[in-house]
Amino acid sequence: xxxISLALRSPYCRIAEVKLxxxxxxxERKIREYLLTPRIEDDKSGFLALAGYSLQNWRDLEADLxxxxxxxxxxxxxxxxYGD
Numbered sequence: 001x002x003x004i005s006l007a008l009r010s011p012y013c014r015i016a017e018v019k020l021x022x023x024x025x026x027x028e029r030k031i032r033e034y035l036l037t038p039r040i041e042d043d044k045s046g047f048l049a050l051a052g053y054s055l056q057n058w059r060d061l062e063a064d065l066x067x068x069x070x071x072x073x074x075x076x077x078x079x080x081x082y083g084d
Contacts, residue, residue, distance in 0.1 A: 022070060031058050031065075
């Protein structure tokens with residue numbers, strides 16, 4: 001299983017290692033309705049469009065996210081005073 005490291009220098013963060021199962025479910029709605037749909041606040045779609053992702057090829061983003069978790073370097077997960 002790939003390990004995802006959790007580490008930030010902040011009084012609101014804790015340091016831990018999290019394992020994500022290779023068969024983890026990535027909800028299609030999270031990709032299509034949250035990451036790739038333009039939003040007034042906290043928009044991610046514009047940034048992802050620069051990398052070539054859109055609603056028409058959302059499965060490419062899903063595959064790339066999964067590949068990054070399986071093969072990539074540990075990811076940074078941020079925990080703030082408001083939670084994970």
